[in-house]
Amino acid sequence: MAKTYFTEDHEWLRVENGIATVGITDYAQEQLGDLVFVDLPEAGKAVSKGDAVAVVESVKAASDVYAPVDGEVTERNQELSSDPSLVNSSAESNGWLWKMKLSDESQLDGLMDEAAYKAKLA
Amino acid sequence: MSGAEASRHLPLEDMHEAAGARFGAFAGWHMPITYPAGVMKEHLHVREKAGLFDISHMQLIAVEGPESAAMLSRASPIDAEGLPAGQSKYTFLLNERAGIIDDLIITRLGGDRFMVVANAGNAARDKTEFESVAADFNCSVTALERVFLALQGPAAESALKDAGLDFGRLVFMTGMEPQPGWFISRSGYTGEDGFEIALPSEEARPLAEKLLADERVMWIGLAARDSLRLEAGLCLHGNDIDESTDPASAALLWAIPKHVREAAKFRGAEVFSSILQKGADEKRVGLKPEGRQPVRAGAPIVDADGKPAGRVTSGGFGPSVNHPVAMGYVPKSLAEPGTRLFAEVRGNRLPIDVHPLPFTPHRYRKG
Structure with missing residues (x-):
């Protein structure tokens, strides 16, 4: 059963069998505006929590996306190279950015669940 | 800003x-x-x-009085005396080194009445500059709300x-x-x-x-x-032009008529004329990044050998042309459209070509 976590940096992770799918939240995409380019990490890249590993670029500005936990990138969302606006239209599902294998599942304990994240936004 | x-x-x-x-x-x-x-x-x-x-947020400044035209021709590289009533002119406030304090549009409203439109970020500075030049002339400078x-x-x-x-x-x-x-x-x-x-x-x-x-x-x-x-290839003051750039390197020479350059009445005229004589070292150009990745202001530009070759001063995505667009300064020898250069973005060198400006044709109603 997948469980979804949220970070202070407005990212989400859906964790299933030790693999996290990572994206930015709907709130984040709305703040950024129309995305025109997404720069994603390659599979195999080892990342540490807090590393800037991806960049989402709107018409006006580039913004970093951070690794929410330690681990290794296993896949990136290929669809975004031809259609970055998928992040705007579907931030928390089809607009996912990359998948990663967690190296320390205990790091998930420090993240918010959906209710806590929603409360933070309110 | x-x-x-x-x-x-x-x-x-x-x-x-x-x-x-x-x-x-x-x-x-x-x-x-x-x-x-x-x-x-x-x-x-x-x-x-x-x-x-x-x-x-932009500042309107009214200049009026019998010597308002003479004052403006001193403050800016413009022939305010020769400007017909109703005519607007794109011009600058220059410092003594011909650096661009601001870019402006000045319109002659009537005989001795002009309207200056100045950028928000420079509004206070512009007013002070005009007032200081106006001290020697019989005219008033009024910032309008x-x-x-x-x-x-x-x-x-x-x-x-x-x-x-x-x-x-x-x-x-x-x-x-x-x-x-x-x-x-x-x-x-x-x-x-x-x-x-x-x-x-x-x-x-x-x-x-x-x-x-x-x-x-x-x-x-x-x-x-x-x-x-x-x-549209238009400059943003603070990005594409500032006090460290002059109208020649900014490729804005068209805004200063030849007879104004020759009369040399405006502040900065001396330095400007020497810049024109020896030629500007660098030039503002359009830049088209290859591919989809935007290149932003501040990105260094290098040539094919990796040698420094200028900088990006504005960059983003052009929704009408549907590709990234940018402007920047490159050495004069590399300013020809089609020249392949590279912008450094997050450790990568992205191909970027000198491109004619504007990216989208102007559609002004010229009458």
């Missing part, structure tokens, strides 16, 4: 709030950046129909007419005072036909409401204003 603390508020701020604007700080102002349609749709809407911009609206796009003239203001007689770069407290010119910052209208806020509100009731017109925020002007 954008300060973290936005202290000044637009007189029509409540209208922007009601329209769902997302606000941000720019040049000390709390400005609408985008509306719910988003920058992409806003940008395209201006090129297809008409967009309404609140540009009240106005709501300033820009209506831009192919439907601008018709939408304005339907709102009760028929200014079809104005052609590009002309302006007038249609009634006390008002100033209207056919000009803009998008590359499209359009008007800029300054007026008292109590009159601006009904005009904006009337224009917005027209289905062809919608509010456009600062984000689209920036992508529109960048596609």
Whole structure:
């Protein structure tokens, strides 16, 4: 059963069998505006929590996306190279950015669940 | 130029709030950046129909008095005495080193009355500079408090007419005072036909409401204003031009007529003439990144051998051309359109080609 976590940096992770799918939240995409380019990490890249590993670029500005936990990138969302606006239209599902294998599942304990994240936004 | 603390508020701020604007700080102002349609749709809407911009952050400065023309010809590289009434001119405030303190549009309203439109970020400085030059002349310099609206796009003239203001007689770069407290010119910052209208806020509100009731017109925020002007190849002071750049290297020589250069009455004329004699070392050019990745202001440019070859001063995505667009400075020897250079972005070297400006053709109504 997948469980979804949220970070202070407005990212989400859906964790299933030790693999996290990572994206930015709907709130984040709305703040950024129309995305025109997404720069994603390659599979195999080892990342540490807090590393800037991806960049989402709107018409006006580039913004970093951070690794929410330690681990290794296993896949990136290929669809975004031809259609970055998928992040705007579907931030928390089809607009996912990359998948990663967690190296320390205990790091998930420090993240918010959906209710806590929603409360933070309110 | 954008300060973290936005202290000044637009007189029509409540209208922007009601329209769902997302606000941000720019040049000390709390400005609408985008509306719910988003920058992409806003940008395209201006090129297809008409967009309404609140540009009240920009500063209008009235210059009047018997020696106002002489004063302006000293302060700026312009032939103010020879400017016909109703004519506007793009020009600059230069420092003694011919560096660009600001870029301006000056319109002759009548015999000894001129209107200067200055950038928000430089408004206080500009006023001080004009006042200091004016100390030697019989004229006054007055900063005006106005709501300033820009209506831009192919439907601008018709939408304005339907709102009760028929200014079809104005052609590009002309302006007038249609009634006390008002100033209207056919000009803009998008590359499209359009008007800029300054007026008292109590009159601006009904005009904006009337224009917005027209289905062809919608509010456009600062984000689209920036992508529109960048596609149109127009400079943003503070990015593409500043006191370290001069009109020759900025490729804005066209704005300074030959007889004004020769008369050399303006501040900075001496240095400017020596720059012209030896030729500017670098030149502002359009830059087209290969592929989809935007290249932003501040990115260093290198040549094929990896040697430093300039810098990007504005960069983003061009919704109308549907690819990234940028401007920057490169050595004169590398300024030919088609020259392949590389921009350094996050440790990568992205191919970027010198490209003619503008990226989208200007569609001014020249009459």
